[in-house]
Amino acid sequence: MSGITxxxxxxxxxxxxxxxxxxxxxxxxxxxxxxxxxxxxxNFPRFTIIGATDEDAVLCTADKTYTVRSVxxxxxxxxxTSDPLGENVEDDDxxxxxxxxxxxxxxxxxLVPSVPRLxxxxxxxxxxxxxxxxxxxxxxxxSDDDVSEKRQKFTxxxxxxxxxxxxxxLDKGLRDRxxxxxNGELRPIARSHLTTILELILTNLVSLSLPHTAAPIATLxxxxxxxxxxxxxxxxxxxxxxxxxxxxxxxxxxxVDAVIREVGLGxxxxxxxxxxxxxxxxxxxRKAVGDTFEDKVALPLLSGNYLTSIDSLSEPPKTLxxxxxxxxxxxxxxxxxxxxxxxxxxxxxEEISPFLADISVDAKERDKLLLKHARTVTDPEGIWYAxxxxxSG
Amino acid sequence: MLIDINVNLPxxxxxxxxxxxxxxxxxxxxxxxxxxxxxxxxxxxxxxGQLVGNLRVDPNTKxxxxxxxxxxxxxxxxxxxxxLAVLHKHGSPPGADDGAAMEVEDGSSRPAAHATSWDVVxxxxxxxxxxxxxxxxxxxxxxxxxxAVPLSRIGSKAV
Numbered sequence: 241m242s243g244i245t246x247x248x249x250x251x252x253x254x255x256x257x258x259x260x261x262x263x264x265x266x267x268x269x270x271x272x273x274x275x276x277x278x279x280x281x282x283n284f285p286r287f288t289i290i291g292a293t294d295e296d297a298v299l300c301t302a303d304k305t306y307t308v309r310s311v312x313x314x315x316x317x318x319x320x321t322s323d324p325l326g327e328n329v330e331d332d333d334x335x336x337x338x339x340x341x342x343x344x345x346x347x348x349x350x351l352v353p354s355v356p357r358l359x360x361x362x363x364x365x366x367x368x369x370x371x372x373x374x375x376x377x378x379x380x381x382x383s384d385d386d387v388s389e390k391r392q393k394f395t396x397x398x399x400x401x402x403x404x405x406x407x408x409x410l411d412k413g414l415r416d417r418x419x420x421x422x423n424g425e426l427r428p429i430a431r432s433h434l435t436t437i438l439e440l441i442l443t444n445l446v447s448l449s450l451p452h453t454a455a456p457i458a459t460l461x462x463x464x465x466x467x468x469x470x471x472x473x474x475x476x477x478x479x480x481x482x483x484x485x486x487x488x489x490x491x492x493x494x495x496v497d498a499v500i501r502e503v504g505l506g507x508x509x510x511x512x513x514x515x516x517x518x519x520x521x522x523x524x525x526r527k528a529v530g531d532t533f534e535d536k537v538a539l540p541l542l543s544g545n546y547l548t549s550i551d552s553l554s555e556p557p558k559t560l561x562x563x564x565x566x567x568x569x570x571x572x573x574x575x576x577x578x579x580x581x582x583x584x585x586x587x588x589x590e591e592i593s594p595f596l597a598d599i600s601v602d603a604k605e606r607d608k609l610l611l612k613h614a615r616t617v618t619d620p621e622g623i624w625y626a627x628x629x630x631x632s633g
Numbered sequence: 634m635l636i637d638i639n640v641n642l643p644x645x646x647x648x649x650x651x652x653x654x655x656x657x658x659x660x661x662x663x664x665x666x667x668x669x670x671x672x673x674x675x676x677x678x679x680x681x682g683q684l685v686g687n688l689r690v691d692p693n694t695k696x697x698x699x700x701x702x703x704x705x706x707x708x709x710x711x712x713x714x715x716x717l718a719v720l721h722k723h724g725s726p727p728g729a730d731d732g733a734a735m736e737v738e739d740g741s742s743r744p745a746a747h748a749t750s751w752d753v754v755x756x757x758x759x760x761x762x763x764x765x766x767x768x769x770x771x772x773x774x775x776x777x778x779x780x781a782v783p784l785s786r787i788g789s790k791a792v
Contacts, residue, residue, distance in 0.1 A: 267716075286640070291634060
């Protein structure tokens with residue numbers, strides 16, 4: 241017998257019946273592998289697989305989302321370990337001659353990076369909007385409305401366990417969508433109410449002579465609550481969305497552009513059907529933000545939310561603004577271009593760019609989209625982008 | 634439906650489990666190795682603890698060979714393009730939740746929907762692959778234990 245030490249017996253695990261089906265293979269993308277290898281036993285990362293029966297499962301790390309795909313192999317893979325029952329190493333040096341098959345696998349789970357799937361939030365939260373005058377409904381006695389009573393609350397915990405996104409992506413998604421968390425329940429804030437709160441914040445900053453770079457939160461919140469019935473839970477979250485909260489000093493640094501932009505949007509939103517004259521609109525906007533901030537008011541803040549046109553009938557010709565939010569355009573590039581060219585047959589690059597910003601990561605990708613979905617027309621006024629195919633004569 | 638995956642790799646502080654024989658370790662990790670076979674092992678009846686075959690690694694060429702009954706398989710070391718995490722279902726009592734059975738409560742999804750959790754018990758970057766057809770070995774004793782009728786056989790490749 242030559243080299244007994246190189247040879248070992250391959251056996252089925254003594255606990256085969258309970259071991260079978262308890263192993264799976266997961267292909268690790270480089271970033272997850274690095275994450276696991278760079279951490280030590282004390283702070284290993286945790287992953288979660290989320291998915292209802294009717295949707296493709298995703299795997300979430302703390303801040304990323306991956307689509308989970310099962311790939312069937314034509315070969316089979318044996319998971320082999322030492323004796324599963326011999327738990328600890330006895331201090332004998334007896335060489336081991338047996339290894340054990342714990343499970344036999346015919347599939348590998350693959351992970352593909354994915355964008356967080358936040359769109360379900362919209363359907364879960366339909367009709368749950370938080371508006372003025374909703375302050376007292378937490379008593380749960382709105383018996384006059386059977387439908388709303390039957391509607392289940394959708395909580396932050398529900399979102400964490402059903403929305404296919406990592407916790408970091410979910411939190412950002414809630415912020416971006418202006419969704420409040422009230423007593424653990426998710427409530428999208430009514431946009432008109434949000435505008436009202438922001439306008440009140442601006443006027444209170446002035447009337448209480450608070451510096452907008454370091455406004456004491458407690459003062460601001462209690463002023464809103466006492467005089468305008470804005471719940472502190474609501475105003476505190478709004479402050480968080482529109483500035484930086486310094487927990488230690490209890491102060492708030494306003495993100496001036498974000499607040500002014502949102503107030504402007506609130507005014508612009510009315511003009512989706514009936515265009516506004518730009519001068520009148522800007523005047524209304526300046527009035528709404530008050531003296532302190534009126535010089536910050538500028539149309540570019542609202543880019544991607546309006547279309548301009550020239551009213552050539554008036555003398556001199558006036559510029560008209562129409563509310564046209566890119567956030568409500570289709571996410572799929574082909575459909576988005578179709579909508580854009582429906583709104584306007586040809587665009588200058590600086591005009592169309594704001595409407596492509598949220599579907600392309602950078603200018604290079606935007607140009608790629610333009611190349612694919614639009615054609616260029618050059619005339620004395622410069623380069624225009626127009627729809628690619630025109631089937632009608 | 635949520636499934637938690639925790640990383641539970643052996644570290645310097647964790648209790649030492651029995652390592653694999655050194656000649657096997659070079660095909661995987663200290664504690665776990667993946668062996669890929671063309672086809673599958675098909676077994677009738679209770680297979681607990683039963684012998685499948687003899688695994689041998691040539692100390693000079695590092696080539697693995699496996700004798701299963703009267704068949705000799707020649708294998709090789711393959712480095713994986715992407716590392717594989719080996720997941721092990723976490724201490725679930727046997728039979729408590731049978732494999733794919735999902736506990737889905739329609740509509741009401743609470744945090745308690747954590748059905749099972751899995752542990753990453755190893756991250757492997759290579760595997761032992763037996764991709765060639767088994768060679769029949771005639772009139773050759775496979776050493777100790779070969780007198781027993783092999784319970785397992787190489788199953789025909791699916792499809």
